[in-house]
Amino acid sequence: MNFHGLEVRQKALTMLRDGMGNREVARLMKIPPGTVSYWLHMDRAKRGEAVTTRPSLLCPICDDRSLDHPAYAYVLGLHLGDGHISHYAKHRVPSLMITMDDSWPGLQDAAEAALRAVFPHNATCRVRSKGCHNIKVYFKHLNCLFPQHGPGRKHERPIALLPWQQQIVAAHPWEFVRGLIHSDGCRNMNWTTRVVKGERKRYEYPRYWFTNVSDDIRRLYTDTLDRLGVEWKDCTRHGKPYNISVARKASVALMDARVGPKY
Structure with missing residues (x-):
């Protein structure tokens, strides 16, 4: 430069x-x-x-530009899961990049649509990588919108929402949950066996998983589930908290109605 x-x-x-x-x-x-x-x-x-000032330079936090709250809640969930902000010296402005697996092209479309809603005056793009696409947008004030960004891995530093973010998540909790599930979660079929009248039978049932190493991010997820009336359970891996399971029939039905499987 x-x-x-x-x-x-x-x-x-x-x-x-x-x-x-x-x-x-x-x-x-x-x-x-x-x-x-x-x-x-x-x-x-x-x-x-x-x-x-060009609309593409205006910040919802610094300049009081309007912000699509439902789309932001969804993008915030994606960012806490599979997103990060890059500051490359050769670029004048930082970029937000959300990595989405090619197995779920519908989620890539949803992520790009949400970014366009949050950043209506900034161009978004997709960058191909091995087995995935990085959905990107460049914006000078990304750190204002996503103050959880910082050096190091997310699970190695505190992650907490600011009051204005808490208000948005409280008003649009399902969008936030969808973003978290679409990044670090899934819906699959679990199974178990039971003995009925002396005969062992196999039973299958749907379950939602959310997997994240960060205690703070898992807590943001479970706190939101609590407010939505969704029952959940902690599952450990090698003795450490790792997965959040939603398997109760009524709770799965709630998740199916507002989140659903990846597509």
Whole structure:
């Protein structure tokens, strides 16, 4: 990335104030057109002139832009499961990337649709990887919308929702649960055997699993299930909490009505 000194910037602003177009200034001074546009925008704002900010730059938290709450609750669930924010030096803005398995193309469509609803003015894309696609969006204020982002793995640091996030999840709990299940959960058929009148019979029944190493993320999931009246059970792996099971018939019926199997 090239950094331009104050003298270069001032020379460009003088040309712009004299009426020269952005592209012409960029061509003469061999500066990216976007840089020239940004300098002009900041110069006008500093001088008190009326300026407009592109919708793609506005943040729901910093600028009070409208936010699609149901879509955000779903994306938040996806992010806590299979999403992360990347800050690459070669990119001007960070990217949110949600990894979705190719076995579930419908979930990839749902994730992309939700990102478009949360970021209506920012382009989304899919990046192919081995056996999956990364659903991505670039936005300068991703850390404002997803303050749970931080260095290291999620299960190695505290994960807690801010009050405004708690309000959204409380208003749209099923969307949050769907996001968590679509990222780190599944619906499958479990089975057991029982002896009936001296004969052992096999019984099958549906069960929802949610698997996450982070105690905090599992707690966010189970706290939401409690508010929804869904019964759940902790299941351990090698003596450590790992899976959350929903197997009671009435609770599975609730999950089926609002979440359903992956597709």
